[in-house]
Amino acid sequence: MEERRGVRGQKRFFQVWRKLDPYSLRSRLTIGIATVSSVGLGSVAIWTGWQMQRILINSHKQGIEYIAGRLPRDVELYSEMLPVEVGLGKAIDRLTTADTLLWVKHPDGKVTAKSVNLKIQSDRGTAAALMSLTQMPSQAEVSEVNGRYFVLRGSPLEVRGEAIGQLFVARDISRDRQMFLALVANLGIVSVGVLLAVTVAIAYYLQRSLQPLRQLSQMTELISAEDLGQARLYLERAPSEVKELSQTFNMLLSRLSQAWEREREFVSNVSHELRTPLTIVHGYLQSVLRRQHNLTETQQEALETAASEAERTIRLLQDLLDLARADSGYLQFRIDAFVLNDLVAEVVGMARQYSDRAIVIETETNSIVVKADYDRLKQVLLNLIDNAIKYSDPNTSIQVNLEAEPTAAIIQICDRGYGIPLQHQSRIFERFYRIDEVRTRSTGGSGLGLPIVKTLVEGMGGSVTLRSKLGEGSVFTISLPV
Numbered sequence: 001m002e003e004r005r006g007v008r009g010q011k012r013f014f015q016v017w018r019k020l021d022p023y024s025l026r027s028r029l030t031i032g033i034a035t036v037s038s039v040g041l042g043s044v045a046i047w048t049g050w051q052m053q054r055i056l057i058n059s060h061k062q063g064i065e066y067i068a069g070r071l072p073r074d075v076e077l078y079s080e081m082l083p084v085e086v087g088l089g090k091a092i093d094r095l096t097t098a099d100t101l102l103w104v105k106h107p108d109g110k111v112t113a114k115s116v117n118l119k120i121q122s123d124r125g126t127a128a129a130l131m132s133l134t135q136m137p138s139q140a141e142v143s144e145v146n147g148r149y150f151v152l153r154g155s156p157l158e159v160r161g162e163a164i165g166q167l168f169v170a171r172d173i174s175r176d177r178q179m180f181l182a183l184v185a186n187l188g189i190v191s192v193g194v195l196l197a198v199t200v201a202i203a204y205y206l207q208r209s210l211q212p213l214r215q216l217s218q219m220t221e222l223i224s225a226e227d228l229g230q231a232r233l234y235l236e237r238a239p240s241e242v243k244e245l246s247q248t249f250n251m252l253l254s255r256l257s258q259a260w261e262r263e264r265e266f267v268s269n270v271s272h273e274l275r276t277p278l279t280i281v282h283g284y285l286q287s288v289l290r291r292q293h294n295l296t297e298t299q300q301e302a303l304e305t306a307a308s309e310a311e312r313t314i315r316l317l318q319d320l321l322d323l324a325r326a327d328s329g330y331l332q333f334r335i336d337a338f339v340l341n342d343l344v345a346e347v348v349g350m351a352r353q354y355s356d357r358a359i360v361i362e363t364e365t366n367s368i369v370v371k372a373d374y375d376r377l378k379q380v381l382l383n384l385i386d387n388a389i390k391y392s393d394p395n396t397s398i399q400v401n402l403e404a405e406p407t408a409a410i411i412q413i414c415d416r417g418y419g420i421p422l423q424h425q426s427r428i429f430e431r432f433y434r435i436d437e438v439r440t441r442s443t444g445g446s447g448l449g450l451p452i453v454k455t456l457v458e459g460m461g462g463s464v465t466l467r468s469k470l471g472e473g474s475v476f477t478i479s480l481p482v
Contacts, residue, residue: 030203067095074090131168149172232253282310285306331459337371359400372461385413398413
């Protein structure tokens with residue numbers, strides 16, 4: 001029992017593992033890393049741009065502050081040798097640069113001195129707008145004037161304690177701002193390019209790193225119980241974590257193979273050991289039943305029930321033994337050529353006798369020769385016809401169709417019974433699988449009939465399929481080599 005639970009647990013592991021899609025995992029990792037990278041690069045780019053802008057503006061502000069502090073001292077020096085108005089003009093000219101404009105306004109609003117700045121003089125509208133300003137911040141600040149950007153500062157101008165007017169200083173930073181915006185745009189383009197390159201590199205690396213996981217996924221999709229002993233995963237180039245996973249996977253396959261083998265041996269041994277005593281018990285019951293004159297009605301009914309159950313158990317054990325032999329590769333087939341029509345007629349005759357049901361044979365030819373095991377195919381047909389009889393209305397007929405194709409012979413067993421729901425059709429050939437537990441018990445089914453059919457047909461080189469619809473019946477189709 002513990003081994004069976006272990007096998008079921010390991011089977012659940014494979015079912016969960018099959019749901020892990022390496023392609024989906026690679027996509028999620030790539031998107032996740034790319035998102036983190038884009039956020040990181042974007043944050044770095046924004047912070048870098050903000051720092052560069054702050055440094056640029058602060059440098060201009062420091063220049064303006066220097067000019068505003070230097071001009072009064074220069075005017076005092078010049079005024080020692082020249083009139084104040086002349087000294088003021090010379091001091092302004094000395095501190096003027098290509099992008100800097102200085103002017104002084106008298107309290108009555110008249111401009112008493114100004115710098116000769118070619119750049120601003122060429123743009124008379126901007127120069128006029130600047131000189132028309134009556135108030136400026138006492139600390140250097142950036143302002144937009146007439147579509148251009150300036151660092152502005154205003155302060156009272158005093159020479160030897162005497163106020164001679166209001167000093168205005170303006171520095172044009174429009175060109176620097178355009179260069180900064182171009183630099184930021186280039187930085188953004190470079191960041192996007194780096195992000196794309198990083199994304200492609202990550203995707204390629206993840207593809208190579210997840211290749212072993214893809215191999216694991218493919219193996220779990222293809223592996224079957226018969227392959228457990230030989231299935232192994234060998235990885236030459238893989239990360240150490242994935243190699244450890246592959247080793248664990250191989251150990252799991254080995255344990256699962258051993259548990260599966262022990263379970264098959266157990267089923268085979270138990271079936272073999274129980275079949276003989278049950279056969280003896282069934283024989284004694286039949287012997288007692290033949291002496292009916294010594295039995296009461298109650299005793300006879302009890303013995304008939306016991307004999308029936310013993311016979312059913314013997315059939316179940318024989319089915320288990322056949323399946324165990326098939327799993328181990330010890331189920332023998334005697335493949336011979338024979339006329340299929342004769343076998344079908346024999347089976348249908350037997351079924352009519354024990355069931356008293358209408359069973360019709362339809363065929364287009366009188367002679368279809370197949371290569372199969374006569375007794376095994378007879379067992380298959382009896383199982384399918386017995387199923388059709390059990391799960392269909394007694395007033396309906398069972399139809400057996402025979403067809404000959406160039407490479408195969410087709411046998412169809414059709415009934416007009418309850419039908420099999422679509423969600424159960426894919427599992428109908430699994431061992432011990434039952435659609436309706438109550439109905440199956442009432443008909444004496446064990447859930448091994450159809451698995452036996454599939455095992456025997458495939459062992460003879462054929463195939464069996466099902467087509468069913470609720471309320472209309474089922475059609476089992478057997479294909480055998482001719």
